[in-house]
Amino acid sequence: MLKKDPNFTRLKKLGGRGYLGRVSYWLGVDHLLVVEVTNYNERYRRFYFRDLQAVIVQRNRNRMWGNIVAGVIAILPALGALALLSDGEYAGASLVGGILVLIGIFILSNTLRGPMCSVHLRTAVQTQKLANIDRWRRAEFLIETLTPLIQSLQVSAGEAQSPNPATVSNPPAASAVQPDFS
Amino acid sequence: MSTASNNVLNCPNCGKSLSDLPEMLPAVERCPACERQTRVVVFPAFSRPVVKGATAEAVMMEGEATCFYHAKKRAQVPCDECGRFLCAVCDLEVNGRHLCPQCLETGAKKGKVQSLERGRFRWDQVISTLLVLPLISCGFLLPLTSLAALVLVVWKWKSPPSLVHNTRLSLIVCGVLALIEFIGGCAFWWFMLFGSRRY
Ligand SMILES: [Zn+2]
Ligand SMILES: [Zn+2]
């Protein structure tokens, strides 16, 4: 399990449950591992720090649309509550009022969690959207976490430009043993 | 998913270039075309030229070690798994390990080379479904479904567990539940078939 693997740290601020399933983000020694659990399947995406070229965060209007949809949904119960109140049906009105409060809480938290966005990671061969990182603040956290790791790795790799292919007479040092994930 | 052309970064929303000058990308605040607020962080790899694949060196001298797969190419490293000599083309580096194409393939198939694994099947979720679904839909099938769940628990005990979930614990819990459901289901049928006849 990744939780018990010293080579991986979970980025708890990222991921969570979304329409794609449950997504979790793990920081490995040399890559970012994204685990997407959908129905009966666990999918792994790996983004190696040495390959990452850019992170693109783009704001979208999903927060606004979410609030609009919630507002529209609230219209009917609001009218119902008013009708019940005018009829003196206070028990029914408070019940419908409860639904309105729930919708209100959703709109409030949706607003307070900040603007929504999409995050894309670009490598030389593809541009991949990251699942379940949909708030600007979370995206900033991802950038702050990844940037120093990627920079230090790519800068040191750039300095040691000369590739040194190991030869048979001089075999590579004991290769890193694959961690066992069972 | 889209392929990226070199040194141009396109807006994920509208597909237009975010900036004609690569060095101006970190200063981008909005997509010039669709005007969406955008933040770009560019890393050194972005401006690095694409590395061409390695080419194998031909053997110059008689008696030099040669690649197992290419008798005329000079060997560079031994495979860390099987020890065969490999040329630059056959040497596949995975997590600092040098592997030959064959070991890489078998390793990926067996799930031994973890970084090549693209996913795992979650048998524990299938078994949980098998235990829960009949309870709320067709309880009379319980003896059958719980038996199937029990068989799956034993059969899939050693299959690669989830990386993010304690699969073994789930399987133990599922096994116990399956046993209870099996006994309960059988008792139900026993009562239906023989219990009512006595009265
Ligand atoms: Zn655009
Ligand atoms: Zn081999």
Ligand SMILES: [Zn+2]
């Ligand atoms: Zn070869």
